[in-house]
Structure formats: structure tokens, C-alpha cells
Amino acid sequence: xxxxxxxxxxxxxxxxxxxxxxxxxxxxxxxxxxxxxxxxxxxxxxxxxxxxxxxxxxxxxxxxxxxxxxxxxxxxxxxxxxxxxxxxxxxxxxxxxxxxxxxxxxxxxxxxxxxxxxxxxxxxxxxxxxxxxxxxxxxxxxxxxxxxxxxxxxxxxxxxxxxxxxxxxxxxxxxxxxxxxxxxxxxxxxxxxxxxxxxxxxxxxxxxxxxxxxxxxxxxxxxxxxxxxxxxxxxxxxxxxxxxxxxxxxxxxxxxxxxxxxxxxxxxxxxxxxxxxxxxxxxxxxxxxxxxxxxxxxxxxxxxxxxxxxxxxxxxxxxxxxxxxxxxxxxxxxxxxx
Amino acid sequence: xxxxxxxxxxxxxxxxxxxxxxxxxxxxxxxxxxxxxxxxxxxxxxxxxxxxxxxxxxxxxxxxxxxxxxxxxxxxxxxxxxxxxxxxxxxxxxxxxxxxxxxxxxxxxxxxxxxxxxxxxxxxxxxxxxxxxxxxxxxxxxxxxxxxxxxxxxxxxxxxxxxxxxxxxxxxxxxxxxxxxxxxxxxxxxxxxxxxxxxxxxxxxxxxxxxxxxxxxxxxxxxxxxxxxxxxxxxxxxxxxxxxxxxxxxxxxxxxxxxxxxxxxxxxxxxxxxxxxxxxxxxxxxxxxxxxxxxxxxxxxxxxxxxxxxxxxxxxxxxxxxxxxxxxxxxxxxxxxxxxxxxxxxxxxxxxxxxxxxxxxxxxxxxxxxxxxxxxxxxxxxxxxxxxxxxxxxxxxxxxxxxxxxxxxxxxxxxxxxxxxxxxxxxxxxxxxxxxxxxxxxxxxxxxxxxxxxxxxxxxxxxxxxxxxxxxxxxxxxxxxxxxxxxxxxx
Numbered sequence: 001x002x003x004x005x006x007x008x009x010x011x012x013x014x015x016x017x018x019x020x021x022x023x024x025x026x027x028x029x030x031x032x033x034x035x036x037x038x039x040x041x042x043x044x045x046x047x048x049x050x051x052x053x054x055x056x057x058x059x060x061x062x063x064x065x066x067x068x069x070x071x072x073x074x075x076x077x078x079x080x081x082x083x084x085x086x087x088x089x090x091x092x093x094x095x096x097x098x099x100x101x102x103x104x105x106x107x108x109x110x111x112x113x114x115x116x117x118x119x120x121x122x123x124x125x126x127x128x129x130x131x132x133x134x135x136x137x138x139x140x141x142x143x144x145x146x147x148x149x150x151x152x153x154x155x156x157x158x159x160x161x162x163x164x165x166x167x168x169x170x171x172x173x174x175x176x177x178x179x180x181x182x183x184x185x186x187x188x189x190x191x192x193x194x195x196x197x198x199x200x201x202x203x204x205x206x207x208x209x210x211x212x213x214x215x216x217x218x219x220x221x222x223x224x225x226x227x228x229x230x231x232x233x234x235x236x237x238x239x240x241x242x243x244x245x246x247x248x249x250x251x252x253x254x255x256x257x258x259x260x261x262x263x264x265x266x267x268x269x270x271x272x273x274x275x276x277x278x279x280x281x282x283x284x285x286x287x288x289x290x291x292x293x294x295x296x297x298x299x300x301x302x303x304x305x306x307x308x309x310x311x312x313x314x315x316x317x318x319x320x321x322x323x324x325x326x327x328x329x330x331x332x333x334x335x336x337x338x
Numbered sequence: 339x340x341x342x343x344x345x346x347x348x349x350x351x352x353x354x355x356x357x358x359x360x361x362x363x364x365x366x367x368x369x370x371x372x373x374x375x376x377x378x379x380x381x382x383x384x385x386x387x388x389x390x391x392x393x394x395x396x397x398x399x400x401x402x403x404x405x406x407x408x409x410x411x412x413x414x415x416x417x418x419x420x421x422x423x424x425x426x427x428x429x430x431x432x433x434x435x436x437x438x439x440x441x442x443x444x445x446x447x448x449x450x451x452x453x454x455x456x457x458x459x460x461x462x463x464x465x466x467x468x469x470x471x472x473x474x475x476x477x478x479x480x481x482x483x484x485x486x487x488x489x490x491x492x493x494x495x496x497x498x499x500x501x502x503x504x505x506x507x508x509x510x511x512x513x514x515x516x517x518x519x520x521x522x523x524x525x526x527x528x529x530x531x532x533x534x535x536x537x538x539x540x541x542x543x544x545x546x547x548x549x550x551x552x553x554x555x556x557x558x559x560x561x562x563x564x565x566x567x568x569x570x571x572x573x574x575x576x577x578x579x580x581x582x583x584x585x586x587x588x589x590x591x592x593x594x595x596x597x598x599x600x601x602x603x604x605x606x607x608x609x610x611x612x613x614x615x616x617x618x619x620x621x622x623x624x625x626x627x628x629x630x631x632x633x634x635x636x637x638x639x640x641x642x643x644x645x646x647x648x649x650x651x652x653x654x655x656x657x658x659x660x661x662x663x664x665x666x667x668x669x670x671x672x673x674x675x676x677x678x679x680x681x682x683x684x685x686x687x688x689x690x691x692x693x694x695x696x697x698x699x700x701x702x703x704x705x706x707x708x709x710x711x712x713x714x715x716x717x718x719x720x721x722x723x724x725x726x727x728x729x730x731x732x733x734x735x736x737x738x739x740x741x742x743x744x745x746x747x748x749x750x751x752x753x754x755x756x757x758x759x760x761x762x763x764x765x766x767x768x769x770x771x772x773x774x775x776x777x778x779x780x781x782x783x784x785x786x787x788x789x790x791x792x793x794x795x796x797x798x799x800x801x802x803x804x805x806x807x808x809x810x811x812x813x814x815x816x817x818x819x820x821x822x823x824x825x826x827x828x829x
Contacts, residue, residue, distance in 0.1 A: 009469060009473040010473055010476075013470075013473065228470075231469060232468075232470065233450050233454065233466060233467070233468055233474060234450070235446055235449045235450035235452075235453045235454075236432070236453050237446070237449055238446060238449075238450075287445070289445060289447060289477070290468075290470040290471075290473050290474050290477070291445075291446060291447050291451075291474055292446065292450075293445035293446040293447075294446060295445070
């Protein structure tokens with residue numbers, strides 16, 4: 001019985017690039033445009049984080065999530081958040097069942113028990129229901145009546161919210177926003193993209209994504225790729241650069257730019273720095289490198305930090321977006337030793 | 339495969355050298371400038387202020403030279419210190435890795451490798467190394483395969499020199515300003531000393547040892563003449579020495595000249611060349627043993643002309659020395675006649691007074707005070723305030739008061755438009771109008787009156803222009819100043 005062939009680091013990196021590129025291509029078969037949203041969603045999956053997708057209805061948010069999970073061979077569940085949705089509707093509940101004449105409570109898992117969970121219009125549910133997702137997102141487990149049930153990895157929550165219909169919604173609290181690795185904004189398609197969407201969706205031919213991994217192997221394969229992401233090395237100047245970004249975006253913090261102190265109430269938490277590093281590691285692997293560069297970090301600043309900045313009243317009154325503040329911070333921040 | 343860490347260390351050495359040279363060069367140029375200026379200060383003086391007729395006192399010149407030398411040495415020391423500091427600062431491996439990374443566009447892979455494999459710290463980054471580290475090593479080695487630190491980090495001379503130019507220029511400007519501030523027109527003694535020195539230099543160029551000795555004496559006399567620290571008797575003594583030496587020299591030269599001419603006459607054609615040489619040296623000492631027979635006459639002519647020139651030079655020197663002696667004696671005499679410190683009342687020379695209203699010294703004949711200056715009459719004496727004047731000094735009066743205290747400042751004096759300025763002038767703006775009536779034409783034969791079109795017209799359109807618009811509301815700022823002695827009365 002021969003030993004399993006040893007895979008070299010170069011082969012592992014090449015394998016990651018291949019899987020990622022293939023997943024992007026498969027999703028792009030169904031979703032027209034939104035390359036950045038697709039890339040960031042897959043990046044969050046391999047970095048082990050969750051994604052909040054913001055966009056008006058009809059842009060294909062739900063379809064993209066489902067296609068991504070299908071392409072990777074992962075299980076997919078969708079939860080439509082409504083004001084009357086209860087926590088038990090998400091995490092599951094104990095049901096009384098009769099087995100061999102005996103009545104017993106059995107745990108009936110909710111839709112949270114899937115690899116990819118899509119929380120559609122998450123801001124329409126009550127805070128109580130929203131908080132039910134908190135433990136699942138952070139601890140990757142749920143507790144029902146004192147019993148803890150782990151969620152099978154990989155576990156990815158993709159939540160969507162509509163930025164325009166805010167009446168009757170419950171904006172996500174900061175604590176819950178902070179649990180999302182990325183917040184990506186889905187814009188309207190360009191005319192060429194819209195034409196392509198019409199061709200694909202109104203014709204006789206249906207475009208479907210092919211599965212990269214068999215369903216049985218997908219969780220293991222993706223977990224290996226996630227482990228590879230964690231092995232990417234980060235130099236000390238890069239870490240100081242990330243810390244500098246966080247400091248520059250913290251009001252009255254060290255190195256805070258004037259716009260930050262003027263328009264923000266709170267800056268990003270340490271989770272923001274973690275998100276930056278993880279995103280940079282995935283970016284480095286996608287470029288074939290095993291160490292992070294400044295460009296890798298800068299690429300993840302917007303999606304990783306935009307939902308972690310809490311604007312003050314003046315910023316909302318003057319319609320100053322967090323993206324513009326981050327842009328200013330990035331421009332003014334000097335790279336260490338550069 | 340190259341060892342990337344070795345390449346980074348080599349690059350560090352190169353960067354340290356470049357940094358040290360670059361930092362050192364910033365002050366090297368000013369240092370050289372200061373030292374060159376110190377060495378060439380005399381030549382600079384000859385080319386600049388002495389050409390313009392000014393002199394810089396030798397003591398100041400020496401101090402200036404010392405200052406420039408000190409600046410140059412300090413700049414050299416600063417140059418070394420900056421080079422050492424730059425050398426030390428450039429020795430950081432991570433900094434070097436960053437520079438190398440930029441040079442090879444390594445996307446911080448070189449930096450990461452240097453951080454994880456610092457040879458100075460064997461434990462550095464060991465815990466952070468992952469199974470991917472060998473791949474990082476290979477990739478870094480690939481980047482550094484064709485990396486040459488000497489070509490990547492060139493030593494550019496221009497930037498540090500450009501940075502050092504303002505400092506060198508500042509030294510030049512400071513020197514020029516100091517020289518401008520300290521140069522003075524030469525005193526008669528300095529002028530005389532300069533002339534003596536010039537004559538001595540001419541003498542010193544002669545190959546004769548006697549001439550050289552004379553030149554050195556004259557130079558010493560010139561130096562003594564210029565030096566204010568040397569007392570006048572000593573200066574005179576030195577000048578007298580130089581004069582006596584000159585006379586001795588002149589006598590001997592006369593004797594030699596007569597011998598030489600006799601010899602030349604007696605042996606003309608045979609030994610004239612030798613005499614010519616002697617004259618060329620100094621005033622025809624004619625050792626008289628020439629060689630060329632046919633060159634005698636020509637050489638004798640040359641001898642005579644040279645001798646005449648030498649005599650003239652001697653006479654000029656004598657004149658100069660005599661002038662110098664006369665100047666010193668005159669100066670000494672003036673110094674003796676001048677009131678000495680502490681004997682101000684006994685001397686005759688005028689002294690600047692503190693109170694311009696005070697009378698001069700009693701022994702000084704004050705014709706103005708006697709004849710023309712106004713005196714306070716009896717009424718004025720009675721009404722004069724007995725208190726002290728404004729400055730707290732008692733104003734004795736009596737010698738007249740011509741001091742107004744301060745000069746009036748002309749302000750707001752252009753109250754009227756000049757011709758051609760301002761708005762169009764209407765007749766109503768005029769304060770008075772001059773009419774010129776035509777002269778009556780008287781004709782014996784009757785005739786008629788006609789307008790005189792050839793009458794002279796005013797070349798200036800108006801003689802009394804209106805006030806400027808901005809001056810209309812302002813009152814004139816001129817005020818009549820009152821002599822101080824009347825001010826208290828007015829108050």
C-alpha cells in the first residue's frame with residue numbers, strides 16, 4: 001500500500017487558483033457582470049467569513065448565492081426574513097414525535113443547517129430573530145433548549161438587504177454588522193450587461209453552473225483550501241499598514257484623518273483588521289503568491305470596512321458615505337518604509 | 339539558485355555605502371568652499387576690494403581667514419558625522435528588503451522573506467513560518483537571480499551636490515557681506531605702506547641678494563607703518579633704517595655704475611656684455627668681464643637705460659619713505675596737540691556735546707553766541723520756567739536756541755492734482771481764474787479791432803488745481819514745530 005503522493009506548496013497554490021477561477025467562471029455563466037461581487041463572495045467563502053449584499057431588488061443577489069453554492073457542490077438554504085419570522089424558524093425546534101409508541105422530543109434542524117445560507121432581506125426581521133443568527137455566524141453552532149448543535153463546515157451566511165425600502169425594517173445592529181466579513185454593494189447592470197441578461201433569461205436555453213466538487217467531497221476540499229489561505233505569510237510592515245488603516249479610520253485615534261474625526265462616531269473593530277488580512281491572503285493566493293502585499297490589503301479595504309464605520313449625524317445630513325471617507329484615508333495613509 | 343538573504347545583505351552593504359557618501363557630500367562641498375576661500379583670501383582681496391580702492395585691515399583679514407578655516411573644518415566634521423549616521427541608519431535589513439523589493443517589483447515577498455529569515459536573529463519569524471515558506475524562498479530567489487545591488491542602487495553625485503550648493507552659496511554670501519561691512523578706505527599710512535610694498539616687491543624680484551635684503555627691510559617698514567599697534571617712534575626708526583639702507587644701496591650702485599661705465603668705455607667691444615648684465619641686475623655694478631666683442635655697444639645702452647630706471651625707482655622709494663616719515667611725524671604731532679582723555683577742559687578741540695542747547699566751552703570763542711544768537715530778555719527771564727527741561731537736564735539758555743528738537747516730516751503734502759491728473763477740470767473748480775485782456779491796438783489810420791490770435795497762451799492749463807478727492811476731508815498734517823524753549827510756555 002503506497003503512501004499518498006506529497007503535494008508541494010506550489011501545487012497547492014495552483015490548485016487554489018484553479019478552483020477559484022473555475023468557481024468564478026461557473027457563477028459568471030449564470031450571473032452577468034458583477035465580477036467584483038462574485039469575487040468578493042467567493043473570497044469570503046475561502047476566508048471563512050460571511051457576506052452582506054446590498055442592492056435593489058431584481059439584481060440577481062439570490063441567484064448568485066445559489067449558483068455559487070451549486071458550483072461548489074455545497075448545500076444551500078434560503079430564509080426569507082419577514083417581521084413575523086421567529087428564531088425557531090431559523091435555528092430549528094424540538095418537535096414531539098411518536099416512535100414505537102413512545103412520544104419523544106426530537107430536534108428538527110432549521111434552515112440554518114446548511115453550508116450556504118441565504119438570509120434574504122435580513123433587515124425585515126425583528127431584532128430578536130436577527131440575533132438568532134448571531135451565534136450561528138460567529139460560533140458556527142446553535143443552541144436550542146440548552147442543547148448545542150454544531151454547524152457543518154464550511155458555513156457561509158449570505159445576507160441581502162434592500163437599501164431603499166426602509167419602512168418597516170429593522171436595521172441591523174452594529175454588533176451584527178460587524179460579524180459580516182464583507183459588505184458588497186450590487187449596482188445596476190450596464191446596458192450591455194442588461195442585454196446579455198435578457199438574452200440568457202428569456203431564451204430557450206437555460207444556463208446552469210456545473211459542479212466543481214461532488215457534494216460528498218466539497219466540504220473537505222473547501223476546508224483544505226481555507227487552511228491554505230491561513231498559511232499565507234504576512235510581513236511585519238504589512239501588519240503595521242493594516243493597523244495604520246484601522247487607526248486612520250478610528251475617530252480621534254492615532255493617525256485619524258480629519259474627515260474621520262468629523263464624520264464618524266465609531267471606527268472599525270479588530271474584526272476589521274482580521275477581515276483585511278484574510279482578504280489580502282486570498283488575494284495573494286489568487287496572484288500566485290504566498291505572502292501578502294500592500295495592494296492585496298488595499299483591495300479589501302472597501303468591502304471589509306465600509307459597514308464597520310458608524311457615521312454621525314453630520315455625515316448623514318451631508319450625505320457623506322463611508323466609502324468616500326475610506327477613500328480619503330487610503331489616499332493619505334503612507335505605507336511603512338515605502 | 340542564489341541565496342536571497344545573501345543578496346539582501348549585499349544590497350544592505352551597498353545601500354550603507356551610498357547613504358554615507360550621499361550624506362557626506364552634502365557638507366563636503368561647503369567645506370571645500372570655505373577652505374579654498376580661506377586659502378585664497380588675499381587673491382580675492384586683490385581682485386575685489388583692493389581693486390576698488392578699499393583695504394581690509396590685516397588683523398581682520400587674519401580673523402576672517404581663521405573663521406573660514408574653522409567653518410571648513412566644522413563642515414568636514416559635520417560631513418563625517420552625517421556620513422556615519424547615514425551609514426548606521428541604512429543598516430536595517432527590513433529597510434534594505436523594502437528597497438530591494440521595490441527595485442525588483444517583488445510585491446513585498448522580499449520583505450516577508452527578510453522578516454522571516456533575518457540572519458541577525460536566528461529565532462526571528464521562525465514561529466510565523468508556514469509550510470509555504472520554501473515556496474516563498476524559491477520565489478524570492480527567482481526575483482533576485484539577476485539582481486545586482488551595484489546597478490540597482492547607483493551612487494548619484496548630483497542630488498547631494500545640488501543640496502549642498504545653497505550652503506556653499508550661503509558661505510560665499512556671508513563672506514561677501516562681512517567683507518563689505520569691514521572694508522574701509524585706506525588711511526594715508528596704509529596707502530603709503532602699500533606703495534612701499536609694491537616697490538619692495540619689484541626689488542625682491544631682482545636676483546641680487548642686496549636688493550632682496552633691501553626689499554625685506556622696506557617690507558618690514560611697510561608692515562610697521564600699517565600696524566596701529568606699533569608706536570610712532572618705532573615706525574620712524576624702521577623707516578629711517580630703510581632709508582639709510584636705501585642710501586647705502588644708492589651710493590654703492592653709483593660707484594658700481596661709474597666703474598661699470600668706465601670699464602665699458604675702456605673695454606668697449608670686448609667686455610660690454612658683462613656690464614650689461616650687471617646693469618640689468620641693479621644699477622650698473624658692472625663686474626666688467628664680458629665675452630662678446632661685438633655686443634659691447636648695445637649692451638652698454640641697455641645698461642644705461644636700466645640704470646636710469648633703477649635710479650628713478652630708488653628716488654621714488656626715497657620719496658615714499660620720506661612721505662611716510664612726514665605722515666607719522668604729523669600724526670604724532672597732532673596726537674600730542676590733541677586733548678588727552680581726562681583733560682577735556684584744557685584742550686582746544688571741540689567735543690561733541692550732549693545737550694545741543696548747552697553753551698560751548700568757556701574758553702572757546704563763540705562769536706555766534708556773542709553777536710547773533712537771540713538772548714532772553716528780562717521779561718523772558720522772569721517768565722522762564724525754572725523747572726528742568728523735558729529730558730531732565732537743565733536748559734541754561736543764553737547761547738541761543740537753534741535746535742527744534744525734531745525735523746518736520748512732510749506728510750500729506752500733495753494735496754492738489756498735478757497737471758494732467760484727476761478728473762476733468764471745470765471752470766467752477768478753479769479758485770481763481772486769470773484773465774488776460776488783449777492789448778489795445780491803436781492805429782492812426784482808423785482800422786478796426788481784431789482778435790489777437792497770436793497772443794501767448796498759457797502752457798499750463800490751470801495754475802491752481804482743485805483738491806484731490808481723497809484730500810478734501812482731511813486736514814493737513816503739517817504742523818508748526820515749536821522750539822523746545824517755548825513749548826512749556828505754550829502749554
